[in-house]
Amino acid sequence: MNRPAPAATHQPVTTAQPTPLLAVRDLNVRFQTDSGPVEAVRELSFTLAQGEALALVGESGSGKTQTAMALLGLLADNGRAAGTAWLSGTSLLDMPEAELRRIRGARIGVVFQDPMTALNPYLTIERQMTETLCLHRGQSRREARGAALRMLDAVRIADAARRLDQYPHELSGGMRQRVMIAMALLPQPDVLILDEPTTALDVTIQAQILDLLGTLRRDLGTAMLLITHDLGVVAAVCDRMLVMYAGEGVEQGPVAALLEHPRHPYTQGLLESLPSRQNGARRLATLPGHPPDPRTRPSGCPFAPRCVHAMAICATVRPAWEDESETRGRRCHWQAPETGVETGANA
Amino acid sequence: MDGTTSGIEAPRPVIGRGLWSDALRRLRRNRAAMTSLVLLGLLVVAVSIGPWLSPNAFDGSDWDAILLAPTWTGGHWFGTDFLGRDLLVRTLHGGRISLLVGLSATLVSLVIGVTWGATAGYLGGRVDAVMMRIVDILYALPFMFFVILLMVFFGRNIFLIFIAVGAVNWLDMARIVRGQTLSLREREFVLAAQAYGAPGWRIIARHIVPNLLGVVMVYVTLTIPQVILVESFLSFLGLGVQEPYTSWGALVNDGAQQMEAGPWLLVFPALFLALTLFCFNFLGDGLRDALDPKDR
Numbered sequence: 001m002n003r004p005a006p007a008a009t010h011q012p013v014t015t016a017q018p019t020p021l022l023a024v025r026d027l028n029v030r031f032q033t034d035s036g037p038v039e040a041v042r043e044l045s046f047t048l049a050q051g052e053a054l055a056l057v058g059e060s061g062s063g064k065t066q067t068a069m070a071l072l073g074l075l076a077d078n079g080r081a082a083g084t085a086w087l088s089g090t091s092l093l094d095m096p097e098a099e100l101r102r103i104r105g106a107r108i109g110v111v112f113q114d115p116m117t118a119l120n121p122y123l124t125i126e127r128q129m130t131e132t133l134c135l136h137r138g139q140s141r142r143e144a145r146g147a148a149l150r151m152l153d154a155v156r157i158a159d160a161a162r163r164l165d166q167y168p169h170e171l172s173g174g175m176r177q178r179v180m181i182a183m184a185l186l187p188q189p190d191v192l193i194l195d196e197p198t199t200a201l202d203v204t205i206q207a208q209i210l211d212l213l214g215t216l217r218r219d220l221g222t223a224m225l226l227i228t229h230d231l232g233v234v235a236a237v238c239d240r241m242l243v244m245y246a247g248e249g250v251e252q253g254p255v256a257a258l259l260e261h262p263r264h265p266y267t268q269g270l271l272e273s274l275p276s277r278q279n280g281a282r283r284l285a286t287l288p289g290h291p292p293d294p295r296t297r298p299s300g301c302p303f304a305p306r307c308v309h310a311m312a313i314c315a316t317v318r319p320a321w322e323d324e325s326e327t328r329g330r331r332c333h334w335q336a337p338e339t340g341v342e343t344g345a346n347a
Numbered sequence: 348m349d350g351t352t353s354g355i356e357a358p359r360p361v362i363g364r365g366l367w368s369d370a371l372r373r374l375r376r377n378r379a380a381m382t383s384l385v386l387l388g389l390l391v392v393a394v395s396i397g398p399w400l401s402p403n404a405f406d407g408s409d410w411d412a413i414l415l416a417p418t419w420t421g422g423h424w425f426g427t428d429f430l431g432r433d434l435l436v437r438t439l440h441g442g443r444i445s446l447l448v449g450l451s452a453t454l455v456s457l458v459i460g461v462t463w464g465a466t467a468g469y470l471g472g473r474v475d476a477v478m479m480r481i482v483d484i485l486y487a488l489p490f491m492f493f494v495i496l497l498m499v500f501f502g503r504n505i506f507l508i509f510i511a512v513g514a515v516n517w518l519d520m521a522r523i524v525r526g527q528t529l530s531l532r533e534r535e536f537v538l539a540a541q542a543y544g545a546p547g548w549r550i551i552a553r554h555i556v557p558n559l560l561g562v563v564m565v566y567v568t569l570t571i572p573q574v575i576l577v578e579s580f581l582s583f584l585g586l587g588v589q590e591p592y593t594s595w596g597a598l599v600n601d602g603a604q605q606m607e608a609g610p611w612l613l614v615f616p617a618l619f620l621a622l623t624l625f626c627f628n629f630l631g632d633g634l635r636d637a638l639d640p641k642d643r
Contacts, residue, residue: 074541077472105543112542117535122557131553132543180539187543 019089020047021223022071022191027083029063029070029247038294040066041247043083045321048191053217053224055234055255057270058244061291064227067244068193072108073100088190106136109184113196115176119168126164129183136187151182154219155212174205178212185220193225198233210236231274235259240327243267246291246302249321253328263324263336265307301333309334370561373637380633383626390623394442403433405440406591414609426611428601437593438616444594445620448509449575453567455513456574460520461556461563467521468528469551479525482518490515494586503589512577516570520563527562531555561638568631572624579620595620 029041041063048054056064070081071092085092087107095103104110112118120128129151130144139147145164152160155178168176177197184192197213198206214237217224226238234241234255242252243266251264262268269287289306292298301307304314313333323329330336374380398405402422409431417426417434425434467478494511501507531537532555540550579596581587588594595616602613 072542074538101544101546103544104541110539110542112535112539114535118539120536120540120554120558123553127553131540131545135543135545135549184543 021050021052021088022048022225023084023086024067024071025084027067027070027081027085029066029075029079029081031076032078032080033295035295039247039297040079040294041070043321044244044247044249046242046249046252048223048225050190051217051221051223052240053226053238055238055241056225056227056244057229057231057234057241059229059291061294062244063247064244065195068110068195068225068227071193072104072110073097074104102136105132105184105189106187107190109187109189109192111177111180111184111192111194111197114200115173115180116168116200118180119176121168124165124167125171125179129164129179129186132183132187147186148182151186152179154185154216155179155182156208157182173201174208177201177205177209181209181212181216185216185222188220189222191223191225193227195227196229197226199228199230206233207236213237231259231270243270246297247294248302248331250303250332251328251330257328263328264330264332265309265334266303269306269308301331307334370634370637374633377633377636379629380637383629383633386622387626387630390442390619390626391446394439394446397439398436398443401433401436401439403436405436405593406432408432416609417611417615425615426609428612429605429608434598434612434615438595438598438619441593441595441598441616442619442623444505444588444592445575445578445596446623448505448512448578448594449571452509452513452516452574452578453570455510456516456520456570457563457567459513460517461524461559463517464521464524464526465528465551465555465559468525469532469547469555471529471532475525479522482521485515486518491584494581498586503586505588505592508578508581508587509574512574515577516574520566520570523562523566524559527559528555531558534558565631565635565638568627568634572627575620575623595623 024047025045027041027044028039031038031040044063044067046054056067058064066075066079069075070079071085073092073095075081081093083093087103090103092100092103119125126145126148129148130139130141133139133144133147134141137144148164149160152163157163157175157178163171163175163179168179171179177200181194181197194213198209201209210233213224213226216222217237224237226233228234238255240253241255241258243250243258243264245266251258251262251267258267259271262271266287269285272285273287275284287306292302292305298305298315300313300315300317301310301319304310307314311333317333319331319333321329321331403409409427412423412427412431414429415423415427415431417424423433423435425438427433428437463478463482467475493515494508497507497511528551537550537554540554545553575595578587578594579599582594582596583600585600587597598616599613599620602609602616606613
C-alpha cells in the first residue's frame with residue numbers, strides 16, 4: 001500500500017490463537033466510477049481463527065459483500081482493493097490471477113445468496129458439484145461423484161443418488177441451498193464464505209439450514225465468514241460478529257456480549273429495531289434517516305447524522321478504532337457505559 | 348409404514364427431466380415443425396439415393412428427348428431440359444449440392460461465429476471492442492467482391508462457395524452469440540464458477556455455451572435457408588457450380604431463361620427450393636418456441 005497511513009492504525013482483534021487463519025487489516029475497496037472514486041469499504045480489519053464463525057453484519061450497501069469479493073479477487077473491473085489480507089501467511093490482495101484461481105474453491109469456498117440463480121440451469125447437479133473436484137484435485141467423474149454423494153448425505157438431502165442426476169429447477173429452494181453448501185464444502189476449504197445464505201429461503205427452511213451449518217462446523221471444522229443482515233442468523237450460528245456501517249467496521253466482539261451489551265449506537269439501534277415479543281404490540285423502533293451515499297460521504301463519523309449520542313466532534317473527526325479488550329473493539333467517540341446498554345432485545 | 352394395507356403406492360421413480368428433453372416434447376407438439384422435420388428428412392433421403400434409383404443420368408444428354416413436357420409415362424416425370432436431360436434427376440442431384448452447401452456453410456459459420464462471439468462477449472473490455480470492430484469491418488466488405496476475388500484466385504470450386512458463404516455468415520452468428528454471452532456473463536452461476544476457481548475457457552465451454560445452444564440452434568435453422576438462397580443467387584449470376592453439376596439456384600436460373608419453351612424447367616426446381624426454405628423456417632420457429640424459457 002503506497003498511500004499514507006491513516007491517523008490511527010488498527011490492531012486486529014485476535015482470539016486466543018496466535019496466528020489466525022484469515023487476517024485482514026485496513027482493507028479498502030474502491031471503485032472508479034464516472035462520478036469519481038467511490039469507497040465501498042474503508043479500513044476494515046478482522047481476523048478469523050480456525051474453525052471459528054464470524055458474522056459480517058450490516059444493512060444493504062454497507063460493503064459486506066464487497067469485502068468478500070475483494071478477498072477472492074472477484075471485484076468488478078473498476079474495483080481496487082488495498083490493505084492486507086493474509087490467508088495462513090499468504091497475501092491475497094496482490095496475488096496473481098492464476099494463483100488466486102487455485103485458492104478459490106480449494107481454500108476459500110463461497111455460498112451465494114440466491115440458490116435459484118447461482119446454479120446453472122442447463123447442467124445436472126452432479127456436473128456442477130463434480131466440477132470443483134475435477135478442477136482442483138484432478139479427480140475423475142466417478143470419484144468425484146462418490147464424494148458428491150457423500151456430501152449430499154452430509155447436508156441431509158434424501159435420495160442423494162437420484163438428486164445428482166436432476167436439474168436445479170427440479171429441486172426446492174432449500175434443497176438447492178443445501179446443494180450449494182455441499183458444493184462449496186466438497187474441496188474442503190479452510191474458510192467458507194456465506195453471503196446471506198438464508199435470505200432467499202422461508203423461515204422454516206432457514207432454521208434447518210442454520211442447524212446444518214452448525215453441525216457442519218462442528219464436524220468439519222471449517223471456519224465460516226457469514227455475511228448477513230439478520231441478527232437471528234448471527235445468534236444461531238456465529239461466535240463473533242463484526243458490525244459494519246457505510247463500509248467501516250463499527251463494533252466487533254463475541255456475539256453474546258454484543259447482543260446483550262452493545263457499545264456502539266448503531267448496534268444498539270439495530271437491536272432495538274428487532275421486533276420483540278416482550279415489548280408487545282408496539283410500534284417498531286427504527287433508525288431515522290439512511291446510510292450516506294458512498295459518493296458523498298461526510299467527514300467525521302458516517303453514522304453521526306443518525307446517532308442519538310452524536311456530539312460536536314462526531315461531525316468533524318472520524319473516530320478511530322479502539323480495542324476495548326482482547327475480544328471487543330469499536331469505533332466511536334461516545335463513551336458507552338462500561339457494561340454497554342441494556343436494550344431489552346431478544347439476544 | 349405399512350405398505351401392504353395402507354393403499355399408498357410407492358412413489359414413482361424420479362427421472363431427471365432435462366431442459367432438452369422438455370424442449371423436445373414441446374417441439375413434438377408443434378405440428379408445423381414436425382411436418383417440416385419429416386419433409387426435410389424425406390428430402391434428404393430423396394436427394395441422396397434418388398439419382399441412383401433413376402435410370403437417367405443427371406448429365407446424360409438425350410437428343411431425342413429435348414424439352415419434353417412432364418409425363419407419367421415415358422420415364423420423365425419432371426420433363427427434360429434443352430439438352431434432353433431428365434429434370435427430376437437433375438433436381439435431386441442439384442439438391443445435393445444446395446443442401447450440402449447450406450449445411451456445411453452453416454457449420455463453418457457456426458463454429459467460427461460461436462467461438463468468436465463467446466470469447467469476445469466473455470472477455471469484454473478492449474478485447475471485445477477489437478474483436479467486434481473486426482466484425483464490423485468485415486461486414487462492410489462487399490460480399491460479391493469477396494466471392495469474385497476467391498474465384499479469381501482459386502478457380503471455380505464448389506468448396507470455395509461454401510467457404511465463401513460461411514465466411515460471411517459467421518459475422519451474424521458472432522454478433523448474436525456475443526450479445527447472449529454478455530448477458531449470460533452477469534448470471535450468478537458464472538460468478539459462482541469463478542468463485543471456485545474455474546478458468547475462463549472452462550467457464551465459456553461448460554457454462555456459457557450450453558446456455559447459448561438454444562439461441563444458436565434456432566439461428567442455425569434460419570441460417571441454412573439463407574445460405575441456400577445465397578448459393579442460388581451466386582448460381583444465378585453464374586458464379587456457382589459449373590456445368591454439368593447443378594444446384595437449385597442454377598436450375599432456377601436456367602429455368603427462368605427458358606420459361607417460354609418449358610415452364611416446368613422453372614417450376615419444379617423453384618418448388619423444391621421454396622419447400623425446403625419453408626420447412627427450415629417452420630422448424631426454426633418451432634425450435635424457438637420450444638426453447639423459450641419464459642414458456643416453462
